[in-house]
Amino acid sequence: MTKVYSKYKLFGGFGLLVGLNILIGFWTFKLLTSSKISYDKVDLINDNNALFAYSVIIGLNLLFLILLATQCKFVIADNNGITFINPLIPILRNTKQWTDFDYFILVEEASRYETHEAVWLIKDERIIGRFSSFYYANYKDLKNQIKTKGHGKKRYGPFEQLFALLGLKRIKN
Numbered sequence: 001m002t003k004v005y006s007k008y009k010l011f012g013g014f015g016l017l018v019g020l021n022i023l024i025g026f027w028t029f030k031l032l033t034s035s036k037i038s039y040d041k042v043d044l045i046n047d048n049n050a051l052f053a054y055s056v057i058i059g060l061n062l063l064f065l066i067l068l069a070t071q072c073k074f075v076i077a078d079n080n081g082i083t084f085i086n087p088l089i090p091i092l093r094n095t096k097q098w099t100d101f102d103y104f105i106l107v108e109e110a111s112r113y114e115t116h117e118a119v120w121l122i123k124d125e126r127i128i129g130r131f132s133s134f135y136y137a138n139y140k141d142l143k144n145q146i147k148t149k150g151h152g153k154k155r156y157g158p159f160e161q162l163f164a165l166l167g168l169k170r171i172k173n
Contacts, residue, residue, distance in 0.1 A: 004145045006075035006136045013134040017068045024064055028057050072135050077145035082121070084129060094129075096121075098147040101128060105171070106153045109134065109161060119143055125170035 008014035031053075065088065074085040081100070086092035101121045108115040109132060117139070118132035133139040151173060156164065163169035 002145075003076060003078040004138065004141045006131070006142060007138045008072065009135060009137045012137070013132070014072045014136075017064065017072055021064045021068055024060050028061060031057065071132075073131075075131050075136070075142055077142050079145075079147060082129060082145075096129060101148045103149045103151045103173075104146055105151050107156060107161065108153070110158060119146065120164075120171065121146075121148070122171050125172060126167060127164055127171065130165070 069086050069088045072087055074087055074090075076083040076085070081095060081097040083093055083095040101123050104119055104121050107118050107120055109118045110116075111134060116132050116134035118130060118134070119142070120127050121129035131139065131142055136142060154171075160169060164171060
């Protein structure tokens, strides 16, 4: 039984998200320690500008942390199934057997300058698991480990992809 462990692309999506999280974290630290916006609780409640600034800062921090946690999961694939592990909280794991999926499709996901192939694992017309060549250096090894039937390449527009990833669009054959 061979296991394939995902390897992150440092100069790809993973490196980009880690870099953005570090940059936003540093920017937040500098803003909170050397700005004139007080982070005193009483001022925050009474000052709408400070409340708005903190809401934007916390929102950006949460957005990039959520993107890191949802898009850059550590993946372990073997002959029996696949495991997705949250990179921020490793005890959060999702293990599925290959028989838990109806099929998989290959989708070209667009980034700003190029497209990246992704595997969408489908059950009951919903995406249950996903991994992309944008985030993983050994994407082809992970793809070759899949033991469920494939339905080839599908083309979806950017909004269709977003709706499908959010669970708002069903993936039909």
